[in-house]
Each structure stands twice: as structure tokens, then as C-alpha cells.
Amino acid sequence: MIELEQVSFRYPEGEAILKEVSFRLNPEERVVLLGANGCGKSSLLKLIDGLLDPTGGEIRYQGEALSASRLRQREFARHFRRDVGMVFQSPEAMLFNATVAEEIAYGPERLGMPEPTAVARRWAERLQLEKYLATPPYRLSGGEKQRLALACVLACQPRLLLLDEPTANLDPRATGWLVDFLLDQQGLTTLVTTQNLSLATELGQRALILGEDGRLLYDGPLDDALTDTDLLWRANLAHAHRHVHADGTEHRHVHAHGDWG
Numbered sequence: 082m083i084e085l086e087q088v089s090f091r092y093p094e095g096e097a098i099l100k101e102v103s104f105r106l107n108p109e110e111r112v113v114l115l116g117a118n119g120c121g122k123s124s125l126l127k128l129i130d131g132l133l134d135p136t137g138g139e140i141r142y143q144g145e146a147l148s149a150s151r152l153r154q155r156e157f158a159r160h161f162r163r164d165v166g167m168v169f170q171s172p173e174a175m176l177f178n179a180t181v182a183e184e185i186a187y188g189p190e191r192l193g194m195p196e197p198t199a200v201a202r203r204w205a206e207r208l209q210l211e212k213y214l215a216t217p218p219y220r221l222s223g224g225e226k227q228r229l230a231l232a233c234v235l236a237c238q239p240r241l242l243l244l245d246e247p248t249a250n251l252d253p254r255a256t257g258w259l260v261d262f263l264l265d266q267q268g269l270t271t272l273v274t275t276q277n278l279s280l281a282t283e284l285g286q287r288a289l290i291l292g293e294d295g296r297l298l299y300d301g302p303l304d305d306a307l308t309d310t311d312l313l314w315r316a317n318l319a320h321a322h323r324h325v326h327a328d329g330t331e332h333r334h335v336h337a338h339g340d341w342g
């Protein structure tokens with residue numbers, strides 16, 4: 082469905098963020114993207130969403146190279162934008178309409194889907210936002226904004242869904258809803274970033290782990306990655322802390338993030 086070949090990226094005047102990253106997402110795969118803060122996960126999702134252009138290598142969507150110039154071509158842009166949806170880590174970045182109802186209806190309307198107002202109402206209900214339909218998005222709480230951002234993207238029925246830390250602001254009920262929703266979807270490919278390794282297992286079976294040097298450290302079964310302390314340590318996804326015993330002796334424990342036992 083989407084293929085990255087030796088993709089490198091740097092922001093203008095910045096250091097290299099991603100170095101020769103290659104992988105392929107197959108239709109209906111559920112993949113979790115893991116890595117320490119600042120290693121380039123959000124940048125990678127933005128590259129796949131066509132919002133940034135690689136500085137090296139190539140990204141292909143259904144066999145066609147993705148680039149700024151290709152995305153200026155109306156037919157391709159329409160088809161790509163219809164198929165691919167992304168929810169940003171900071172939901173504010175994508176909320177700009179006057180009301181929640183208009184915000185959710187915006188995407189379906191632009192894509193020419195039938196009855197965008199009814200679609201917006203339905204998604205507001207699913208994400209328990211119906212009482213805010215006439216409210217400006219900026220008045221919502223952090224978790225409500227996150228649910229609204231999800232509603233906006235899901236209402237467009239994407240085939241490839243890119244979610245950047247989608248549960249960071251969500252309470253357990255909304256997190257459970259999202260996990261169940263994603264499990265129930267047929268024909269959907271998902272790439273999700275999370276710092277919560279306990280939740281990761283609910284979001285995918287395959288893990289991509291980015292190292293702090295911008296290279297892909299691991300591509301394989303999530304379960305295997307989560308039991309590989311050395312790998313997690315190298316990716317800075319594990320932490321160590323001291324245990325002091327009653328007799329005064331000490332020793333260090335290594336834990337994966339999200340597992341503070």
C-alpha cells in the first residue's frame with residue numbers, strides 16, 4: 082500500500098532526522114511506530130501523509146511516487162487525500178472551523194461525500210461530542226479536541242490511517258472505544274505512534290522502532306520487540322531505576338516504558 086525506500090529527511094538548516102528508512106505497509110496491516118522522544122516519529126508520519134518531502138529516497142503510494150509536485154496534480158491529490166488520513170499529535174493544529182459540526186463536516190464535504198451534515202452528527206455521537214455540535218472547537222478540553230480530531234479524520238473513511246499519539250489525552254473509556262473501533266474496521270491499514278508499550282499490543286502486531294540516530298532499528302513482531310530488553314534499551318524505550326532493599330543493598334531494574342512494575 083505504501084512503501085518507503087531509503088528515505089532520509091532533514092528540516093531546512095537542521096540535522097538529519099531520518100536516515101535511509103525502508104519499509105512497506107501492506108493492506109489491512111496494523112503497525113505500531115515506536116521510538117524515543119524527538120527521534121522522528123511525527124516527521125515520518127508527515128512524510129507518509131505527503132506533508133513533507135523526503136530529502137533522499139522515495140515514498141510510493143500504491144506503486145506511484147509521492148512528491149510535492151505529484152500532490153499538486155488534482156486527480157492524484159484527490160485520490161490520495163481521500164485514502165489517507167492523519168491525526169496530529171497536537172489536535173489544535175487541525176481544528177480551524179467555527180463549530181464542531183462544521184469541523185467534522187469539512188472533510189466529507191470537500192471529498193464530495195453525500196450528506197456531510199448527517200455524517201458529522203453521526204461521528205459526533207460516536208465520539209460523544211453531540212452536545213458540542215454548535216460549540217467552537219477551541220472551547221473543548223484537550224481530550225475532547227483529540228476526540229474531535231479523530232472524528233474529523235474517521236468521518237472521511239480513510240483506507241490508511243496515520244495516528245500520532247492518539248490516546249495521549251484520552252481517558253480510559255475513549256481509549257477503549259478507539260481500540261475497539263480500530264479492531265472492528267475491515268480494509269483499514271493503520272500506523273500508530275505511542276509511548277505506551279502496554280497499549281501498543283492492542284494497536285498492532287508489527288512494530289517499527291526508530292533509533293535515536295534516525296535509522297530504523299527494528300521491523301518485526303511487536304511481541305518479540307517488547308521482550309527484547311537490549312533492543313528497548315538501545316531505542317531508549319526502557320528505563321532503569323534503583324531498588325534499595327531493607328538490608329541496605331541496592332540493585333537496578335530495567336523496565337519498558339508503560340511497565341513501571
Ligand SMILES: Nc1ncnc2c1ncn2[C@@H]1O[C@H](COP(=O)(O)OP(=O)(O)OP(=O)(O)O)[C@@H](O)[C@H]1O
Pocket residue numbers: 092095098116117118119120121122123124125170
Ligand atoms: N518544523 C520543524 N523544524 C525543525 N525541526 C523540527 C521541526 N519539527 C520537528 N523538528 C525536530 O525534528 C526532530 C524529530 O521531531 P519529531 O516530532 O518527528 O519527533 P518524535 O519522535 O515524534 O518526538 P515525540 O515522541 O517527542 O513526539 C526533533 O529534534 C525536533 O526538534
